[in-house]
Amino acid sequence: MPDTPHDIQFPLADFDRSLLPEDQRELLGDSYLQAIREHLIGQFVGQGGAAEVAVTHDRVIIRWKESDKAESLADQGANHLKQGNTDKGIATLRVALERDPADAAALFNLGMSLVEARHVGEALELLERLVAIAPDYPSAWVALGVAQGSFGEIDVAIQSFREGLVRHPQDPFAHKNLGAALSQSGQLDEARDHLKAAVVLLPSDAQAWLNLGMNLEQSGVTAEAETAYQRVITLDPGGHLAEKAEAGRNRITQIKFRNACGALRPDVLTYCGDAIRVFETMPQEEVQRTTLEIAMLGAKGLTVNDPSTKYQLRSLPGDFTGLHLLCIEYVGFKIIDPTVDIGFDISAEYAEACRLRGQPQ
Amino acid sequence: MPLAPEVQQLIQQVEQLSNRPVHVMEETDLKARATVTPARRGAPGHIVRFRPGSPSLDYLVASQLQFLIRTFTCPAAERWDIVSTDTERDLGIKAMGLGGFEEPLARMMISSIITQLRTYSIGFRVDDWIWKNLPGLRQQQEAEIRSQLAENERALKPETRQKFPKPLVDANSSMNALYATLWGERLHETRFVIPFVAMGYRGKVADLRAVLDETPDDPACDRMLIERWAPVVGLTGAFHFKPYTTD
Incomplete structure (x- = not known):
């Protein structure tokens, strides 16, 4: 009799709620119908065929199809x-x-x-x-x-x-x-x-x-x-x-x-000082644009230990090393959102650069 | 209409036990798949009727013969029939929620559920015996059992159930649920019982099954089996046993 589907129907009102998991017994509406459906599908699993279960407003309909290809x-x-x-x-x-x-x-x-x-x-x-x-x-x-x-x-x-x-x-x-x-x-x-x-x-x-x-x-x-x-x-x-x-x-x-380079890196100190100076004259929106452009670039990976000036920005003229961009980004975030951690700690150099510029951190 | 040798042996056994011949005949309008009418009131023999065209003729006849064998295996004094007085019938009609029906219909339905009580309870013994002792008929038996299981599933339809009072529906479904359980296990297809369990019949199945398991599989205990099933399905007091006679 494989592959011969047949339907079984019984009244929804006759379904025994106590068969459902405890947290589903008080369900109403579509959630209740869905819970019944899932329960019954689970019961038919492993029975050597496939059961489709539909639950309407008044009845439960089970369409059972036997199969030779049953898995455990x-x-x-x-x-x-x-x-x-x-x-x-x-x-x-x-x-x-x-x-x-x-x-x-x-x-x-x-x-x-x-x-x-x-x-x-x-x-x-x-x-x-x-x-x-x-x-x-x-x-x-x-x-x-x-x-x-x-x-x-x-x-x-x-x-x-x-x-x-x-x-x-x-x-x-x-x-x-x-x-x-x-x-x-x-x-x-x-x-x-x-x-x-x-x-x-x-x-x-x-x-x-x-x-x-x-x-x-x-x-x-x-x-x-x-x-x-x-x-x-x-x-x-x-x-x-x-x-x-x-x-x-x-x-x-x-x-x-x-x-x-030990405690304070002079190159980082210089980059931070330059960035502070440049951002001092920039409107906040431009600082944000530059900072986010570097952040986007950084998402692809900046090579911090490579001294070559291989990066360019649309928002700032010039060629930059990865470390230089990282310093600009660090300073930029200190201005637009100091809570952001860019994952690279140059706080000592930044603090010293601020002190030299006579700025609070 | 050649019957299988093992069925012919059963016919001989009935004839020896009862001293009456067995007649097997077709009946086109038969509602059940097969029935048996024991010889009485001057009838020349026991009559086994079946619906024509059944591919499971041997099994159907064998099962009816087994009912007779279980009766005639008992000493004459311990044979019985099930009957209802008017009072018992009224009690059954009330218990099954049939009070609002026309009396002839209510009587027909109460008679029908009592027949199911008898044929299902003893029928499990009969089928078990055939399954174990007549392997040549097993294919036919399985086909008929599957057909009965499908018929019982069809009876679950809302349109069918809403026609009858709940006590009657529950009595019928409880026995059908046990049928699905036992045959589901034997055929390794426990899916048959899932709809019945979903409808809350697991408890009734357990009660009926406990009685079936506790009662010895001895024809002399068939009456006890029916007596103990009756309260489970709500038919206490709806019938009594009277000594079997050929009158």
Whole structure:
């Protein structure tokens, strides 16, 4: 009988509200109809076919179509999660576990999704059950470690990641997470080995590269750290990981910058003094236009340590080095919005330049 | 109309147990898929009727024969029929919310729900026996069961349910819900029960099932099974058992 659809209808008034999650039982109107629909779709998942459910003002209509190509409930739940349908995925996986409490795939995927949804206590229970039932299930120990880490139990998490590596030495996620956890607990050298292994196994994983970059930066290996951060920016352009990598690169640049000339840099002092002088005679709108033009340029990256005058502005004549533009931007923001942090600290030079010009900061 | 060998064996068994012949015949206007009329009042034999054209003839006949076998397996003194006095019938009509209906219609409906009480409760025993003992008929049995499940689903339609009073609808749906549950499990298609659960029949299913599970699968206990199901579906006092006679 595959592929033969048939309809089942029953009165909406006969639906048993107590079947809905507690927070949905008092719903009214369209929200109530939607809750019923989602509940029933969840019930039909894993039944070897597909159910379309419509709920009208007076009836529930279920159109059922059998199929030979049924996938397991756990797979369906995992697919919902992959497609970003978190609630549906979690509901499906819960049904899978009701039917088979030892379904390893359901335990793994539900556990992981609950960690992401910050229901860590329940996630821990599920993942502990998983490693008890199926200790060799791929990445089971990693998932447990992630949950333990989210619970603040870093040392326990490290043990789980290590257990995962014993069972699956080439598991990239075990290396990645163990490296991150060891870094967090201050064991930078051992962490670095795992993080390097992780980026070899996961060359396109921006988070893995960021973890490595941060470890290298903390360890003072700045050249390699910059390379790792650059990789993150390439892999995740405009993303939040790239922002963190950019911040890391700025920190390294500042360290280099300070290391180059000691306490106050005369070139920066000069650039700041020039900018103060130029902006003194400019209307506020022009200061804003120039500052924002540099900020826009800076979003693409200014090379602060390169002495060549390779930048031009539409709002100011001349050729500029990256450092010069950064100083103009810093001074500009001090005028138009002092709360903005451009991520590069030249406050000492700026203060001295103000003092020399007889200006308050 | 050749019947499968295992069905012919059942016919022989009925004939031996009851000392009456069995006649199997078509009946075009039959409302049910098949019925059985035990031999009495001078009738020469038991009559099994079926609707013509059924591809599941062997199963349909076998199931009717099994009802007879369960009756005649019991000692003569322990055989029974279900009947209702006028008082019991009125009580049933009231309990099922049929008071506002024309009396003939109300009587027909109360009689129908009591028949369902009997055929579903003992029918589970009959079907279970066939499933386990007559594997050659399993395909036919499954087809008929699926057909019955579909028919029960159709009865859930708002247009159908609103025609009848809620107590009657609930009695019918509770038994149908158990049918969907047990066959859903046996056929590994638990989806059959989902609409019934959605309508709140899970509790009734549990109650009916508990009685079914607790009552021994012995024909001598069939009467007890019906007696214990009756209060669950609201039919307490609507009928009584009288000794089976051939008169």
